[in-house]
Amino acid sequence: MSLLWLLRRLAGLVLALAAASAVVFILMDFLPGDPAEIMLGTNARPDTLAALRAEMGLDRPALIRYADWALGLLRGDFGRSLTYSVPVAELVWERLAVTLPLAVMAIALTLLIALPLGAMAAARRNSLTDSTIVAITQLGVAIPNFWFAMMLVLVFAINWRWLPSGGFPGWSAGPSAFLALILPAIALALPQAAILTRVMRSSLLETLGEDYVRTARAKGLTRSEALRRHAFRNALIPVLTILGLQFSFLIAGTVVIENVFSLPGLGRLVFQAINQRDLVVVRSVFMLLIGSIIIVNFCVDLAYALVDPRLRGRA
Amino acid sequence: MIRLLLTKACLAFALFAVLAAGSPSMAAPRTDLNVGMRLEPPHLDPTAGAAAAIGEIVYANLFEGLTRMAADGSIKPGLAESWTVSPDGKTYTFTLRKGVTFHDGSPFDASVAKFALDRTRAADSVNPQKGLFEPIETVEVVDPSTLKVTLKRPTGAFLFNLAWPAAVMVAPQSAADNKTKPIGTGPFKLDRWAKGASVDLGRNPNYWGAKPALAKISFKFIGDPTAAYAAMMAGDVDAYPIFPANENIPQFQADKRFTVKIGNTEGKTIVAINNARKPFDDIRVRRALAHGIDRKAVIEGATMGLAKPIGSHYAPQDAGYVDLTGQYPYDPEKAKALLKEAGVSTLKVKLILPPPDYARRSGEIVAAQLKKIGVDAELVPVEWAQWLSDVFRGKNYDLTIISHVEPMDLDIYARDDYYFNYANAEYKALYAELAATSDPEKRKALIEKAQRKLTDDSVNVFMFLLPKTGVWNAKLDGLWENAPLPVNDFTAVRWRD
Numbered sequence: 153m154s155l156l157w158l159l160r161r162l163a164g165l166v167l168a169l170a171a172a173s174a175v176v177f178i179l180m181d182f183l184p185g186d187p188a189e190i191m192l193g194t195n196a197r198p199d200t201l202a203a204l205r206a207e208m209g210l211d212r213p214a215l216i217r218y219a220d221w222a223l224g225l226l227r228g229d230f231g232r233s234l235t236y237s238v239p240v241a242e243l244v245w246e247r248l249a250v251t252l253p254l255a256v257m258a259i260a261l262t263l264l265i266a267l268p269l270g271a272m273a274a275a276r277r278n279s280l281t282d283s284t285i286v287a288i289t290q291l292g293v294a295i296p297n298f299w300f301a302m303m304l305v306l307v308f309a310i311n312w313r314w315l316p317s318g319g320f321p322g323w324s325a326g327p328s329a330f331l332a333l334i335l336p337a338i339a340l341a342l343p344q345a346a347i348l349t350r351v352m353r354s355s356l357l358e359t360l361g362e363d364y365v366r367t368a369r370a371k372g373l374t375r376s377e378a379l380r381r382h383a384f385r386n387a388l389i390p391v392l393t394i395l396g397l398q399f400s401f402l403i404a405g406t407v408v409i410e411n412v413f414s415l416p417g418l419g420r421l422v423f424q425a426i427n428q429r430d431l432v433v434v435r436s437v438f439m440l441l442i443g444s445i446i447i448v449n450f451c452v453d454l455a456y457a458l459v460d461p462r463l464r465g466r467a
Numbered sequence: 468m469i470r471l472l473l474t475k476a477c478l479a480f481a482l483f484a485v486l487a488a489g490s491p492s493m494a495a496p497r498t499d500l501n502v503g504m505r506l507e508p509p510h511l512d513p514t515a516g517a518a519a520a521i522g523e524i525v526y527a528n529l530f531e532g533l534t535r536m537a538a539d540g541s542i543k544p545g546l547a548e549s550w551t552v553s554p555d556g557k558t559y560t561f562t563l564r565k566g567v568t569f570h571d572g573s574p575f576d577a578s579v580a581k582f583a584l585d586r587t588r589a590a591d592s593v594n595p596q597k598g599l600f601e602p603i604e605t606v607e608v609v610d611p612s613t614l615k616v617t618l619k620r621p622t623g624a625f626l627f628n629l630a631w632p633a634a635v636m637v638a639p640q641s642a643a644d645n646k647t648k649p650i651g652t653g654p655f656k657l658d659r660w661a662k663g664a665s666v667d668l669g670r671n672p673n674y675w676g677a678k679p680a681l682a683k684i685s686f687k688f689i690g691d692p693t694a695a696y697a698a699m700m701a702g703d704v705d706a707y708p709i710f711p712a713n714e715n716i717p718q719f720q721a722d723k724r725f726t727v728k729i730g731n732t733e734g735k736t737i738v739a740i741n742n743a744r745k746p747f748d749d750i751r752v753r754r755a756l757a758h759g760i761d762r763k764a765v766i767e768g769a770t771m772g773l774a775k776p777i778g779s780h781y782a783p784q785d786a787g788y789v790d791l792t793g794q795y796p797y798d799p800e801k802a803k804a805l806l807k808e809a810g811v812s813t814l815k816v817k818l819i820l821p822p823p824d825y826a827r828r829s830g831e832i833v834a835a836q837l838k839k840i841g842v843d844a845e846l847v848p849v850e851w852a853q854w855l856s857d858v859f860r861g862k863n864y865d866l867t868i869i870s871h872v873e874p875m876d877l878d879i880y881a882r883d884d885y886y887f888n889y890a891n892a893e894y895k896a897l898y899a900e901l902a903a904t905s906d907p908e909k910r911k912a913l914i915e916k917a918q919r920k921l922t923d924d925s926v927n928v929f930m931f932l933l934p935k936t937g938v939w940n941a942k943l944d945g946l947w948e949n950a951p952l953p954v955n956d957f958t959a960v961r962w963r964d
Binding site for chain 1: 507510516518591593595597646647661662663664687690700703850851855860873
């Protein structure tokens with residue numbers, strides 16, 4: 153039964169990926185703008201444009217280009233960037249070295265802030281601690297991350313000069329590479345942490361009202377013991393759901409944050425590629441992002457099943 | 468693998484610590500330069516892409532042409548040390564420099580120069596300025612240091628055209644890979660391109676000419692205006708040849724740590740008019756637009772007052788300029804009268820705005836001004852790609868705001884099928900005469916005539932010249948104040964002690 157559940161989930165996964173590839177291709181193809189025109193500018197002559205289109209393979213029918221790209225993806229070949237003229241995989245790989253550590257740092261920060269704060273607020277419901285935390289999270293949800301990023305730069309990079317204002321020296325530069333990611337990770341994490349703190353708090357409060365917690369209390373456990381032993385684990389289910397959703401927000405957030413901090417990450421790559429109509433890069437990166445979001449959601453489903461064995465039976 | 472990385476990280480850290488500890492005792496002036504740029508180039512081959520960012524990195528620093536542009540806009544010898552022109556203006560004989568080698572060690576001679584010029588005009592050429600080389604009939608190698616170029620017709624701007632980034636010399640064995648591994652003859656060579664972050668150039672030890680003072684130039688791509696300001700203030704960037712936000716200029720001017728130079732670009736910013744579309748095919752309507760737009764207010768509002776006004780499609784610093792800014796003074800009443808005379812009572816138009824700040828900001832002000840003369844302009848912001856395909860290629864527009872950055876580009880008004888839809892036989896004849904004239908004085912007179920013709924016909928509303936807002940560390944010398952081409956020649960840049 154468990155295997156069947158897994159297979160059904162997997163089939164859904166494959167179907168979603170196939171549909172996504174078609175949608176991404178069609179959307180990109182209908183986008184107004186000609187990559188050759190962007191490359192050659194306003195003085196280009198028609199024969200030069202035609203020569204470049206042929207060089208880029210844009211003179212072939214759409215269906216053939218789609219088949220070419222999709223089959224390439226299956227083989228792990230992401231194609232060649234139209235503007236940079238290097239393999240997309242190489243570009244993505246370079247960029248992931250920035251975006252992935254950034255996202256991991258941001259998620260770690262989010263969890264480190266949200267879980268204890270949420271638990272603290274729930275454990276001391278209606279106390280001064282609780283209302284302070286709630287007020288701060290409200291602020292955190294309301295403030296856009298790019299504004300927050302600018303404030304961080306103003307304080308930590310311009311006034312105090314503790315951390316760089318932006319840019320990324322590359323991992324070969326050692327600790328300064330790590331330092332370059334601190335402010336962006338904070339800027340990305342705080343709004344997410346604010347949301348997650350609220351979810352954690354309300355979820356814990358809900359479970360604290362459940363019968364089994366009352367039973368535990370009746371057996372003589374203190375409120376915090378009952379919270380730790382019985383409520384916490386149950387309260388994590390909605391937190392995991394939100395965290396899975398937040399992953400996609402985080403990826404979207406990196407587009408903004410990477411631009412504010414001039415970080416050579418995936419978000420900035422996509423932003424530049426869309427502007428230059430580097431269709432091959434945009435398509436392949438979108439597929440990679442969509443794929444990873446679909447896979448993360450799949451993993452969240454698996455995580456539910458681990459946290460709550462009853463879910464394993466449902467499809 | 469992880470252990471290896473850790474070891475590397477430790478080594479890097481140790482090195483970093485040593486360097487950091489060593490720096491205060493170094494007394495010699497710095498030889499490195501961190502340059503801020505708004506846009507990252509798609510690649511580094513100026514003979515295969517029009518993006519200004521390519522030339523701004525590689526021109527004169529990495530690649531050189533037969534002739535080169537000097538800071539004052541004049542044409543100087545480059546890889547050709549001298550030349551003679553035949554009396555009929557059709558044959559150019561270049562004497563090339565000896566002992567010039569490319570970064571990969573291969574020699575530069577007349578056969579390489581022939582290859583580079585022939586490549587620009589080949590059938591499969593993807594040179595963005597292929598038109599510049601169209602007048603060439605034949606290129607011949609006389610001997611290894613003599614090159615003879617024969618033109619189909621006299622071309623007055625030929626030596627100037629050879630100084631463009633798109634005309635730099637490339638070698639047969641490396642030309643195909645120049646996009647990512649540029650191999651030129653310049654005083655700097657490519658060290659590293661961290662895509663999305665920076666391009667690093669290092670000194671070329673085998674350079675034929677005078678060694679530059681700088682040993683390393685790092686171009687950092689910081690597009691966000693706030694981030695650019697932060698990077699300058701924090702000292703992460705030493706120079707912005709063109710700072711991306713005019714509103715920060717007063718702050719830099721007030722700060723002794725920085726030099727601010729407001730220079731000229733060649734960017735003629737205009738409200739382009741679709742001359743073929745009713746009612747703009749009526750000269751009275753186009754003149755009404757010219758009277759209805761207050762240049763001064765647009766310059767004040769859109770460029771913080773830093774731009775110079777223009778009255779025709781020509782930059783004030785270029786030879787033959789004539790000031791025509793007074794021809795259509797701001798006069799809403801006259802504009803309304805002209806519209807009435809043309810039988811236009813209500814006019815609803817779309818004003819298409821590409822992404823740059825100058826366009827978006829000017830657009831708001833222009834629309835407000837047009838409202839006062841009874842023209843209702845709807846603002847349509849578009850992406851660059853869309854502007855190129857809809858407005859520029861498709862010619863599907865009423866009005867648009869755009870800066871034409873090519874220097875002395877009076878030729879665009881003589882082109883068939885250009886997006887202004889001007890199509891004027893008299894202007895075409897005038898331009899053909901100019902193109903074939905080499906004598907500087909005669910050229911000036913013709914250039915003046917061409918400017919007057921464009922203004923008389925009110926082809927477009929000519930607004931202002933984009934300023935070159937240079938901001939750099941006050942201890943730096945040798946940066947260009949003006950941009951006669953979109954290039955940054957760093958060969959003369961040095962730090963003062």
